[in-house]
Amino acid sequence: MDALRHGSVMAHGKDIDVTSDFSKEINWSAKGKRPQFLGDKSQEHLMSMTLALLQELAVTRERLDTLERILDKQAVVAKSDIDGFAPDEEASAERQARQHQLISTVMRSLEQEVHAMKQQPAETSEPLHVVQPNDRVA
Amino acid sequence: MSQNSQDQAPAWHNVEAHGIFPKHSHDDVARFNYIATMNKYLSQTLGEGNALAYEKRVEPKHTKTNQRAPVSRHEIRSAMNGDPFHAVWSAAKRNTMEQRQQISRSIVMPQVMDLAKKAQELISEKGNLELDSTTELPSYIASVDHHCMPGSYHTELIEGDVSAGANYDAGIFATTGGGMGPLSDGAGRAVVKWLKNNHPDFRPVRILEIGCTIGHTLLPVAEAFPDATVIGVDVGAPVLRYGAARAASLGVDNVTFVQANGEGLSRYDDESFDFIYTSMFLHETSNRAMGSVMTEVSRLLKPGGLTLHLEQPSYSEDMPLYEQFIRDWDAHNNNEPFWTTLHDIDIKNVLAENGFQSSELFVAPIAVAKPDTLNEDEPPLEDHGRAAAWLGYGAWKGY
Numbered sequence: 219m220d221a222l223r224h225g226s227v228m229a230h231g232k233d234i235d236v237t238s239d240f241s242k243e244i245n246w247s248a249k250g251k252r253p254q255f256l257g258d259k260s261q262e263h264l265m266s267m268t269l270a271l272l273q274e275l276a277v278t279r280e281r282l283d284t285l286e287r288i289l290d291k292q293a294v295v296a297k298s299d300i301d302g303f304a305p306d307e308e309a310s311a312e313r314q315a316r317q318h319q320l321i322s323t324v325m326r327s328l329e330q331e332v333h334a335m336k337q338q339p340a341e342t343s344e345p346l347h348v349v350q351p352n353d354r355v356a
Numbered sequence: 357m358s359q360n361s362q363d364q365a366p367a368w369h370n371v372e373a374h375g376i377f378p379k380h381s382h383d384d385v386a387r388f389n390y391i392a393t394m395n396k397y398l399s400q401t402l403g404e405g406n407a408l409a410y411e412k413r414v415e416p417k418h419t420k421t422n423q424r425a426p427v428s429r430h431e432i433r434s435a436m437n438g439d440p441f442h443a444v445w446s447a448a449k450r451n452t453m454e455q456r457q458q459i460s461r462s463i464v465m466p467q468v469m470d471l472a473k474k475a476q477e478l479i480s481e482k483g484n485l486e487l488d489s490t491t492e493l494p495s496y497i498a499s500v501d502h503h504c505m506p507g508s509y510h511t512e513l514i515e516g517d518v519s520a521g522a523n524y525d526a527g528i529f530a531t532t533g534g535g536m537g538p539l540s541d542g543a544g545r546a547v548v549k550w551l552k553n554n555h556p557d558f559r560p561v562r563i564l565e566i567g568c569t570i571g572h573t574l575l576p577v578a579e580a581f582p583d584a585t586v587i588g589v590d591v592g593a594p595v596l597r598y599g600a601a602r603a604a605s606l607g608v609d610n611v612t613f614v615q616a617n618g619e620g621l622s623r624y625d626d627e628s629f630d631f632i633y634t635s636m637f638l639h640e641t642s643n644r645a646m647g648s649v650m651t652e653v654s655r656l657l658k659p660g661g662l663t664l665h666l667e668q669p670s671y672s673e674d675m676p677l678y679e680q681f682i683r684d685w686d687a688h689n690n691n692e693p694f695w696t697t698l699h700d701i702d703i704k705n706v707l708a709e710n711g712f713q714s715s716e717l718f719v720a721p722i723a724v725a726k727p728d729t730l731n732e733d734e735p736p737l738e739d740h741g742r743a744a745a746w747l748g749y750g751a752w753k754g755y
């Protein structure tokens with residue numbers, strides 16, 4: 219096998235400097251037409267950003283949870299304690315439940331729409347965001 | 357909505373980290389936990405919203421306007437694309453795919469050099485890799501990055517690069533909701549389980565997998581037949597390197613990873629394999645390529661040999677149009693352009709048109725063999741085109 223080569227190589231049609239880090243390559247997009255799901259591009263972006271925020275919030279919450287559990291056990295916290303932390307089965311189950319819960323909180327409007335559609339008789343194409351007086355969502 | 361632990365996506369720390377698995381931090385794990393949970397949430401909590409939207413408003417409206425119900429999944433798709441719930445659900449699902457890629461790239465990119473060096477060490481010890489840089493990249497691979505995987509299976513950042521393999525391996529546990537087990541090799545174990553249950557006397561001596569990627573479906577077969585010579589071919593050099601290093605670190609010694617195009621395997625003699633298989637491969641090729649691959653398979657197979665091709669079931673006339681539509685989501689929204697065409701085709705016919713007799717053909721349901729910790733007999737949850745259950749389209753070559 220060839221030895222690793224330092225210098226400049228082609229990737230995705232552009233020159234990259236392999237001695238530098240590859241952080242710019244993280245956000246590559248996939249080749250192929252991206253479908254548009256929403257009304258316009260700005261809405262697509264808002265959706266992407268919102269979901270990325272959701273992801274990062276979830277990550278922060280998980281890290282906090284790790285911290286709290288470690289702090290509970292010992293007085294001093296070393297950073298390596300956090301990165302080396304592996305939850306036991308019970309903690310892991312609690313955390314996955316919380317992941318789900320956070321998502322459910324942020325995605326509320328969609329869950330409400332599912333719920334509303336269940337209540338509705340067929341044969342109507344009314345938009346479902348109209349909230350009736352006294353209408354409560356479970 | 358609360359949830360008991362049985363409905364949960366398995367947490368990512370259940371992944372088995374072998375010797376070439378990328379190093380990762382606490383927050384990387386948490387990111388994948390988010391992705392797995394979100395995937396599960398989208399399919400199991402919100403998924404029925406798509407069916408409800410169809411049933412309760414999209415279908416009635418379509419029928420009223422056209423004076424008839426939709427007659428194809430394509431008609432359902434264009435009607436559903438205008439539905440606000442389905443649009444937002446689809447956008448969320450697409451973003452989740454994209455985020456999964458970004459997460460594993462953010463793990464792998466800082467260690468591109470280290471992983472390449474480590475792979476080189478593992479491979480040179482075993483000599484289980486044969487690269488051929490003259491291998492031509494098929495246009496169906498070159499023109500689109502399947503399942504939104506930037507750079508696909510073949511892009512190389514440096515010589516000796518394994519980043520495409522590392523990226524693929526790191527994220528697949530989250531994409532499949534852990535359904536393939538800690539080594540994400542459930543499909544390979546499913547093939548082995550099916551063989552042992554149905555053909556316990558079959559003892560292949562030479563085995564070939566076409567489109568082996570990093571060996572998820574290759575290694576379990578090699579381990580089940582330790583005396584066999586097992587070869588995996590693929591067109592992507594970085595995934596093959598990673599696969600060879602992964603096999604070395606897992607101590608599987610009877611496999612070789614070979615760079616070759618499955619459409620032309622002239623390097624191997626006629627009737628030189630007892631067992632030739634593919635897994636989730638055909639849907640990333642093309643009509644023409646499938647024909648060429650099957651022609652090669654029938655040439656390479658020994659009399660009495662077996663060929664087997666795992667895919668999600670084709671859309672038959674019995675499959676409701678709505679189910680066809682939702683199973684087709686990836687074709688249009690997750691860069692799987694051949695998926696929709698393939699699922700209109702009966703793969704048995706492709707075998708029949710390219711060297712096999714109809715009397716030799718069979719179709720068998722093949723479900724994932726779960727790791728020991730999980731109940732083997734529990735059916736995998738349906739996830740429209742992503743469940744760990746497939747059909748095996750195959751043939752026993754006559755004597």
Ligand SMILES: C[S@@+](CC[C@H](N)C(=O)[O-])C[C@H]1O[C@@H](n2cnc3c(N)ncnc32)[C@H](O)[C@@H]1O
Binds near residue numbers: 619640
């Ligand atoms: C979805 S992956 C299969 C993964 C694996 N078999 C599994 O089931 O987990 C498809 C693989 O087929 C490879 N491939 C596509 N066309 C090919 C061809 N003509 N010859 C060899 N490999 C090919 C791709 O590079 C990719 O690695």
